[in-house]
Ligand SMILES: *[C@@H]1O[C@H](CO)[C@@H](O)[C@H](O)[C@H]1NC(C)=O
């Protein structure tokens with residue numbers, strides 16, 4: 001398959017290239033009389049292109065030669081071994097020598113010394129911190145550098161987000177924050193033209209789709225599976241066109257994508273940072289060790305070698321790495337010389353031309369080459385850097401932080417909506433001064449590829465959680481102000497603290513208050529029940545539920561016989577009977593449900609698998625599946641095939657068979673089925689009368705380590721679905737990709753890790769299906785999982801490991817906390833739905849959205865008029881009189897008969913104004929608007 005770069009790369013067209021998609025594309029300004037009427041005419045802004053920045057500021061290249069684009073850059077993690085602020089200041093250099101403030105000081109100084117020099121900067125979270133501290137003079141100097149294209153922003157989000165464990169709504173928010181700062185500060189010349197994800201450990205298709213829709217011209221990254229890279233090098237397919245959506249009409253989600261030659265490091269022997277040991281260029285023949293000829297020869301050799309694995313006569317070299325350029329003089333002095341001496345050889349017939357460049361200048365040359373690129377349709381997961389080294393552990397690492405990040409996103413959405421609803425009083429009201437800014441920033445850094453990914457040091461993970469908790473506190477004031485202003489009451493609100501470490505003391509002492517205050521504002525507050533305590537304290541949750549979503553009322557004792565009186569059809573009751581008789585240790589059944597009837601039994605062979613027989617009451621379909629919690633023993637590196645151990649990044653079980661946690665499991669049936677596999681692993685199966693899904697609540701921890709073995713606990717669902725090795729996982733919570741066991745769509749896989757090599761990120765859902773049935777699991781956080789056997793889905797819940805996996809973090813993933821000194825306890829939920837494939841999406845899309853949106857109040861008047869296919873993604877105060885509104889079509893093309901159609905939202909119905917404003921949304925489309933708001 002082949003494709004062309006479709007992106008418009010002209011200087012003027014970017015503003016209009018993507019009408020009303022996420023940030024940096026034109027905003028449609030409307031006048032909105034608050035909650036009353038909408039009118040207005042879309043007005044597009046006129047672009048004001050500075051004469052020198054952007055593609056125009058690129059150095060000239062030489063058409064007949066091999067042009068080598070040197071890209072000076074630094075990779076600054078927004079937290080990893082040190083916290084984001086420690087990195088900024090250069091604090092704790094005993095952990096890692098790194099100080100971003102000095103990098104920016106030094107680079108600016110060096111750029112001023114030679115107008116040919118170029119630098120790209122990526123992480124706006126750091127740049128923002130630095131900018132605030134600069135004098136007006138310095139700010140003007142930097143603006144000048146940006147206007148001349150000498151300092152160029154690439155990517156430009158608040159951070160370089162993780163791609164496996166992030167949710168699209170949080171990614172869009174953090175990108176918005178970074179890009180907005182750049183636009184507000186530098187205007188047009190601050191606009192990044194390429195996305196730059198040089199370090200994330202695998203790449204999600206949804207990220208590429210978002211970048212394309214945000215108007216980026218291209219995307220570069222460094223990490224992909226070693227087998228994939230080898231094949232692409234031979235085939236010269238390291239540059240491609242990524243068609244990142246099966247739903248959006250090309251070229252809406254098409255993005256030129258390039259794989260960098262050396263990760264993001266300089267070629268070997270050419271690292272001139274203070275942190276490197278490569279020899280400088282010694283060019284005075286009168287001094288010892290003159291090495292210009294040697295340097296030039298080695299460089300030409302590398303350049304020619306690299307040109308063999310790329311298609312054009314342009315190649316790119318990343319001259320920099322982690323936290324480099326703190327003393328930028330070292331790099332630039334040697335790069336100046338390298339360029340001079342290599343280019344001097346041209347007079348002697350050399351056909352290599354070296355230049356200072358940026359990724360966008362390199363991209364411009366590829367565009368000019370007018371080639372046809374291979375087309376990529378799937379994604380870049382999982383990532384392996386060697387045969388036994390699959391980076392699939394971090395899909396699950398730090399499950400409590402992953403959950404806390406997810407509910408913080410939901411709380412932030414609520415907070416932003418209430419800020420809009422409440423107006424100025426929300427930020428300064430009876431409860432004091434509140435804001436959404438603090439939580440926005442905390443969420444933005446939490447998207448970093450060493451944050452929600454779980455690959456940071458423990459003290460850094462604590463810092464992300466602390467930042468989020470602080471953000472919650474600021475939002476809580478705002479929310480209280482708004483609610484009291486809307487309701488006219490100033491009753492205190494109760495919040496569930498300590499969600500960051502999975503503890504909720506409040507629910508024990510103040511259940512009633514919690515529930516009633518939640519009810520009084522009509523929040524769908526069942527989310528609060530995610531607060532947990534210890535692995536044995538399962539009970540308090542129950543008292544929360546009755547007031548929220550009435551559970552079933554059981555009159556049937558255990559053991560019981562089947563009541564068939566509910567079922568009008570005799571054949572139905574027979575099939576139910578048959579399926580149960582298969583499983584002799586029949587437990588009990590829950591027949592009084594609006595949508596289905598459920599019977600439980602134990603799997604005859606193990607008595608550990610809890611089996612459920614479900615009969616739907618609408619169409620009388622019957623399903624049977626079993627669920628069991630088990631674990632892998634983690635590899636400790638003591639292995640004949642490879643010494644790789646399981647760690648924060650890498651998943652490597654020491655055998656391919658999950659280990660049964662105990663020989664028996666204790667079962668208790670009350671209003672739900674509870675199953676204890678051991679004191680540290682248990683699950684509860686629940687049904688709510690009005691829900692179409694069954695809830696499996698798992699509790700795992702403290703994972704015992706007394707036997708000196710790391711453990712990775714999974715939940716496995718087995719069903720009779722004939723899935724033929726195929727399963728499905730979502731990408732960043734949005735579009736779903738098909739996965740196939742031991743298979744990759746773009747190369748012939750040599751599978752070397754039968755479990756870890758079949759794991760994929762699950763952000764919100766995974767499913768298996770056959771012609772008749774689909775079993776979908778909706779998750780409450782990002783987790784890793786796969787389908788190792790037909791009919792089966794396994795999801796990793798928690799991991800505790802005793803070795804570092806040698807990818808830099810330097811700590812075993814061995815989580816404890818003050819409250820859990822014995823090891824972290826984590827609880828979470830899976831929602832299971834069973835339905836015919838044709839209607840499955842109608843259930844799991846809203847379920848997953850609800851899981852993310854959580855207790856968001858229904859934005860009065862607006863959500864109510866939206867068709868079911870349309871989701872209100874963001875409502876947020878933009879500036880004093882402007883509100884940002886993002887609407888999305890939440891269905892994929894052809895996944896739902898009913899909903900996978902283009903829809904029109906008629907926003908006139910928002911209020912009484914007669915003028916009409918129609919928004920059209922096609923499946924999977926996101927559209928962003930800025931509305932001018934006038935408070936009446
Ligand atoms: C970008 O910044 C300019 C001012 O430099 C402003 O007029 C414009 O509205 C901003 N665009 C967005 C999308 O914020």
Ligand SMILES: *[C@@H]1O[C@H](CO)[C@@H](O)[C@H](O)[C@H]1NC(C)=O
Nearest residue numbers: 341343344345346347348349
């Ligand atoms: C070019 O070749 C000539 C003759 O071999 C040599 O004297 C000169 O130093 C070379 N120039 C460079 C830049 O190497």
Ligand SMILES: *[C@@H]1O[C@H](CO)[C@@H](O)[C@H](O)[C@H]1NC(C)=O
Nearest residue numbers: 004367368369370371372373
């Ligand atoms: C690009 O290549 C196509 C053929 O693939 C050709 O028709 C077209 O004229 C070329 N455009 C430019 C600007 O060279």
Ligand SMILES: *[C@@H]1O[C@H](CO)[C@@H](O)[C@H](O)[C@H]1NC(C)=O
Nearest residue numbers: 462465466469497498500501
């Ligand atoms: C969790 O949040 C609470 C406040 O809600 C805060 O005091 C505490 O420090 C946080 N814990 C961690 C580990 O960040």
Ligand SMILES: *[C@@H]1O[C@H](CO)[C@@H](O)[C@H](O)[C@H]1NC(C)=O
Nearest residue numbers: 633654655657658659707709
């Ligand atoms: C896992 O470790 C336990 C010790 O905790 C051991 O008894 C068991 O045999 C191991 N199982 C596998 C499959 O390695």
Ligand SMILES: *[C@@H]1O[C@H](CO)[C@@H](O)[C@H](O)[C@H]1NC(C)=O
Nearest residue numbers: 802803812814816821822823
């Ligand atoms: C893991 O944590 C426990 C509890 O803090 C501690 O006793 C143990 O030494 C740790 N093990 C490793 C390998 O870090």
Ligand SMILES: [Zn+2]
Nearest residue numbers: 075077199449
């Ligand atoms: Zn990084």
